[in-house]
Amino acid sequence: MQPSGVWATAVGVARVRALESERENALFRDPLAKAFAAAGGLWPASPPPEDEAARRRRLAVSFSIVIRTRFLDDLLLEASAAGVRQVVLLGAGMDSRAFRTDWPEGTRLFEVDTAAPLDFKAAVLRRERAVARCERITVAVDLREDWPGALAAAGHDPALPTVWIAEGLLIYLPEDAVELLLARIGALSAVGSRMGLTLGSRGVVERFGADAVPGSAASLWVSEMPDDPVGWLAGHGWDADGHTLRELAAAYGRPIGTPPQREERSGGLIGAVRR
Numbered sequence: 001m002q003p004s005g006v007w008a009t010a011v012g013v014a015r016v017r018a019l020e021s022e023r024e025n026a027l028f029r030d031p032l033a034k035a036f037a038a039a040g041g042l043w044p045a046s047p048p049p050e051d052e053a054a055r056r057r058r059l060a061v062s063f064s065i066v067i068r069t070r071f072l073d074d075l076l077l078e079a080s081a082a083g084v085r086q087v088v089l090l091g092a093g094m095d096s097r098a099f100r101t102d103w104p105e106g107t108r109l110f111e112v113d114t115a116a117p118l119d120f121k122a123a124v125l126r127r128e129r130a131v132a133r134c135e136r137i138t139v140a141v142d143l144r145e146d147w148p149g150a151l152a153a154a155g156h157d158p159a160l161p162t163v164w165i166a167e168g169l170l171i172y173l174p175e176d177a178v179e180l181l182l183a184r185i186g187a188l189s190a191v192g193s194r195m196g197l198t199l200g201s202r203g204v205v206e207r208f209g210a211d212a213v214p215g216s217a218a219s220l221w222v223s224e225m226p227d228d229p230v231g232w233l234a235g236h237g238w239d240a241d242g243h244t245l246r247e248l249a250a251a252y253g254r255p256i257g258t259p260p261q262r263e264e265r266s267g268g269l270i271g272a273v274r275r
């Protein structure tokens, strides 16, 4: 089965993680990423595009994937340290944290995505003889359908705190679907639950999206973060902190050299705790 449609983007993300994992000063190591990229025909990674604008776009997207991966790795470690033992990866794609994170005993991790990427992933995991380091449960469902029902049937317990991750996902969902997703997450989040989100920066859909770059992965991007993401999440019952790529990149020792091109207010990398 070859990647297609929106889930092909998950294999592109794996390619970026494989490249990062090869760096001496990698911000994370994802040993399975190369196998996912190779199975999807994206490894060895193709050389950068000749076109300068396309090259810059690819670099920018790759950089943001690397920083957000590290941010959410840290957020999950903090949630574990705080005693959270349920993890839900929404739009899990080729996320390999079940296999590469040192989970405390008793951790249950749910990977929610549609059937095609989960089948593709399962085939690669079998070939690699990958062994999960927690209890890993896959839930094949479309997030526009009754995923809370599917998650409950898979054994998620809403009475216990959960850490939710929506990484590189919300940008693909129209605004009303994002609102519904947040409301549903809230309804399943016991006090002490946490959440890590990545939101499309303001202007990316216009700069990178369908009209700007037809046929690219970014052409599927439809939604950006609201003006005030922290206030928006407060309205959904979460105490949130928004971080910019620039701020986190500097904290991780990968500072962005160029000055900001526009005013950077709230960031789109969000960590939140349930009130």
Ligand SMILES: C[S@@+](CC[C@H](N)C(=O)[O-])C[C@H]1O[C@@H](n2cnc3c(N)ncnc32)[C@H](O)[C@@H]1O
Residues within 6 Å of the ligand: 006, 007, 009, 010, 013, 014, 090, 091, 092, 093, 094, 095, 112, 113, 114, 117, 141, 142, 143, 144, 166, 167, 168, 169, 172
């Ligand atoms: C860019 S990938 C990110 C994957 C993963 N979170 C990561 O960062 O490695 C987006 C993922 O969201 C999933 N996705 C998008 N829309 C979805 C939907 N309506 N229902 C379920 N999954 C969806 C895709 O299948 C894909 O795996």
